[in-house]
Amino acid sequence: MLLRVDADRLRADFDALGAIGATGDGGVDRETFSAAHLAARAWFHERATAAGLETRIDGAANHSAVLASRDPAARTLLLGSHLDSVRRGGRFDGALGVVCALEVLRAVQDSGLDLPVSLEAVDFTDEEGTLIGTFGSLALAGRLTSDDLAGPRCGRDLLVAELARMELGEEGILGARRDPASLAGYLELHIEQGPVLEQAGIDIGIVTGIVGASSFSVIFEGAARHAGTTPMGNRRDAAVGAAAFVLGVRETAANGFPGCVATVGNITTLPGSFNVVPGRAVLRLECRALSSSRLAALEQALIERAHSDAESFGLDVTVERVGHVDPAPTDAQARSAFESAATDLGLTTMELASGAGHDTQSLAAITPSGMVFVPSKGGVSHDAAEETAWADCLNGANVLLNTAVRLAEDTRRQRAAS
Amino acid sequence: MLLRVDADRLRADFDALGAIGATGDGGVDRETFSAAHLAARAWFHERATAAGLETRIDGAANHSAVLASRDPAARTLLLGSHLDSVRRGGRFDGALGVVCALEVLRAVQDSGLDLPVSLEAVDFTDEEGTLIGTFGSLALAGRLTSDDLAGPRCGRDLLVAELARMELGEEGILGARRDPASLAGYLELHIEQGPVLEQAGIDIGIVTGIVGASSFSVIFEGAARHAGTTPMGNRRDAAVGAAAFVLGVRETAANGFPGCVATVGNITTLPGSFNVVPGRAVLRLECRALSSSRLAALEQALIERAHSDAESFGLDVTVERVGHVDPAPTDAQARSAFESAATDLGLTTMELASGAGHDTQSLAAITPSGMVFVPSKGGVSHDAAEETAWADCLNGANVLLNTAVRLAEDTRRQRAAS
Numbered sequence: 001m002l003l004r005v006d007a008d009r010l011r012a013d014f015d016a017l018g019a020i021g022a023t024g025d026g027g028v029d030r031e032t033f034s035a036a037h038l039a040a041r042a043w044f045h046e047r048a049t050a051a052g053l054e055t056r057i058d059g060a061a062n063h064s065a066v067l068a069s070r071d072p073a074a075r076t077l078l079l080g081s082h083l084d085s086v087r088r089g090g091r092f093d094g095a096l097g098v099v100c101a102l103e104v105l106r107a108v109q110d111s112g113l114d115l116p117v118s119l120e121a122v123d124f125t126d127e128e129g130t131l132i133g134t135f136g137s138l139a140l141a142g143r144l145t146s147d148d149l150a151g152p153r154c155g156r157d158l159l160v161a162e163l164a165r166m167e168l169g170e171e172g173i174l175g176a177r178r179d180p181a182s183l184a185g186y187l188e189l190h191i192e193q194g195p196v197l198e199q200a201g202i203d204i205g206i207v208t209g210i211v212g213a214s215s216f217s218v219i220f221e222g223a224a225r226h227a228g229t230t231p232m233g234n235r236r237d238a239a240v241g242a243a244a245f246v247l248g249v250r251e252t253a254a255n256g257f258p259g260c261v262a263t264v265g266n267i268t269t270l271p272g273s274f275n276v277v278p279g280r281a282v283l284r285l286e287c288r289a290l291s292s293s294r295l296a297a298l299e300q301a302l303i304e305r306a307h308s309d310a311e312s313f314g315l316d317v318t319v320e321r322v323g324h325v326d327p328a329p330t331d332a333q334a335r336s337a338f339e340s341a342a343t344d345l346g347l348t349t350m351e352l353a354s355g356a357g358h359d360t361q362s363l364a365a366i367t368p369s370g371m372v373f374v375p376s377k378g379g380v381s382h383d384a385a386e387e388t389a390w391a392d393c394l395n396g397a398n399v400l401l402n403t404a405v406r407l408a409e410d411t412r413r414q415r416a417a418s
Numbered sequence: 419m420l421l422r423v424d425a426d427r428l429r430a431d432f433d434a435l436g437a438i439g440a441t442g443d444g445g446v447d448r449e450t451f452s453a454a455h456l457a458a459r460a461w462f463h464e465r466a467t468a469a470g471l472e473t474r475i476d477g478a479a480n481h482s483a484v485l486a487s488r489d490p491a492a493r494t495l496l497l498g499s500h501l502d503s504v505r506r507g508g509r510f511d512g513a514l515g516v517v518c519a520l521e522v523l524r525a526v527q528d529s530g531l532d533l534p535v536s537l538e539a540v541d542f543t544d545e546e547g548t549l550i551g552t553f554g555s556l557a558l559a560g561r562l563t564s565d566d567l568a569g570p571r572c573g574r575d576l577l578v579a580e581l582a583r584m585e586l587g588e589e590g591i592l593g594a595r596r597d598p599a600s601l602a603g604y605l606e607l608h609i610e611q612g613p614v615l616e617q618a619g620i621d622i623g624i625v626t627g628i629v630g631a632s633s634f635s636v637i638f639e640g641a642a643r644h645a646g647t648t649p650m651g652n653r654r655d656a657a658v659g660a661a662a663f664v665l666g667v668r669e670t671a672a673n674g675f676p677g678c679v680a681t682v683g684n685i686t687t688l689p690g691s692f693n694v695v696p697g698r699a700v701l702r703l704e705c706r707a708l709s710s711s712r713l714a715a716l717e718q719a720l721i722e723r724a725h726s727d728a729e730s731f732g733l734d735v736t737v738e739r740v741g742h743v744d745p746a747p748t749d750a751q752a753r754s755a756f757e758s759a760a761t762d763l764g765l766t767t768m769e770l771a772s773g774a775g776h777d778t779q780s781l782a783a784i785t786p787s788g789m790v791f792v793p794s795k796g797g798v799s800h801d802a803a804e805e806t807a808w809a810d811c812l813n814g815a816n817v818l819l820n821t822a823v824r825l826a827e828d829t830r831r832q833r834a835a836s
Contacts, residue, residue: 194647229612355646
């Protein structure tokens, strides 16, 4: 049996949400704990309450709407995403997933189905990293540590001030951890934020996993010399070694590691004058791959390339690791359920990796997790120009709905079989 | 007849001067109009007065010592350089030329020669550009304009404040201009600030000219996209185009324009995050050549390369001219006189271009001008490690002395012949 979401209700909710923190050019400004972000969360709870759903806020400020099963022993299937945005971000990123999760709960409620799991729509705190990044989902997964709180991305002072202002304590945050045994799984609908689905003309992207990412600071050292008096053949120009490496990074990823990405996101040259040969070049390097072994091999190839480029131009080089996130594969059963639901709805699908981080990454570590993408026009994201056709949004909502029902029914069959 | 400078007197003066503004590591801090700079200029005038020479200060604060000819109609042969330094610079750059010019006047005086020209040792104001760059020599040459004073390198506010503090008015500065008909020529001794003489094992470098320089801002524009979600083949990465261009600049200058230099001194990438493909890269480009035609050809080759690199990577590029200085060839008679003097002294010579700017550049536009270099150890300059062997300094002083005498005698012969 196929269910359908209420398209008009969903559309009205999506548009109402997009007006909160709207920047006037199609985008939204809803950084974590900003007035607009708090207003969006309050709106989410109002909409849930209006639908007769239970609402909850945990110690990490994650906001939930719950459609409880009649079975008091039922586990919970989480459906979620986030209502915060980057500064001057788009109105689809995160918001679409939360609104559709809420609509799934309402559609199941409307259908009169008695599922053997409770359904919980979650708006996770600070996915985008105004403070820490996937803060709420890490806390819920029990993967946020005291160290994360001690050295957050935004700086300790700002975090302390913001947590105090929001009346959030460390004990409560760490206490947001949910017992994996209480969970039936996690599903997330999100926009792709890349061009793959649009270019392939595919409706639904089934995410095979969230790529792991490693970042490095790569420093080339030569000799700063007078740009007028130092002949070309006598130079140890750090910018030249850095330039060879930037091209090398592209070649290495594109030719040797299909499906992976590697990026030099920033180059700083010192001293930086017109008339001095750069003595030092500092690069920000990042690479991403879907498996740990692939990521390690890519890292090694890039580091070797940095050393060979330095040698070619008589430079010294140091490579320092700055960050690392493990790859997070999604659950095979969830992928299969997405595939079946989409096919039943007459939609085309393809598997793809998520190059961006998502709350799914946090949840995948503790419960069977799945994620689907809908196409992003032009692959644009984190920008007011971020756009997904409404038909694609609706397709995503219906896939999420029928996948949730399918997985819920599977738990009934599993219980019967056990 | 060969003259010789008083080596002990010269050495004592050079060492005394190097102690003024000494940084303790062999370098000096004598930025224009700093206390140390003013102390050095006062010391220069004290030494001139002690030698019985006349001293003068013009409206641009150029400091001179004069050995007047007995002929009241005699023109003046200028010998000069500068006592200011870059921040934490070396003790040879500029200072050697001023101390040796002073010593030439004393040596001629000691010799009892009655030259048909007056000799004037000049310490030019602000060669290094704390405020404007070759400020004093441009003023003396009548080439400093009201526009130069309106938009100086240091910013108008600082210039106004410094000129007021030094009691220098615009009228006086522009009035420092000397009538070219009153000048017999200009000679300058300087350290090379590059590695050519040392590597060739040559005593004296005869400067064929000061190279012209053009500088540009080169801006590559692509598309800033998520570094995780944008496949390698879908990128318009401005840093990649910039990198190809940095290598291209090196190739173009090194392979197509021997003797010329081209440098990318700075690269700025935007937005500059680890996780965003750079959408924009801004480069500082400079190139130098000894002739105007060569400089124009090099500029054109570099601009064409910027466009072809942009096209290769699907980027847009704009090239904006930021600055330009014409090449300044030296005088053939002065070069020949240097050559003869050096040969008579048993020294080896070679011709070479000056890649750095000097006061000679200003003077060459109004009077026959010549310049010689002595070797710089390791080519290092603008640094405390700047060093020239004392024997080389002494050689330079003797070449300057005998060249000045030779050119002075030439004017007597020219007058007799006319």
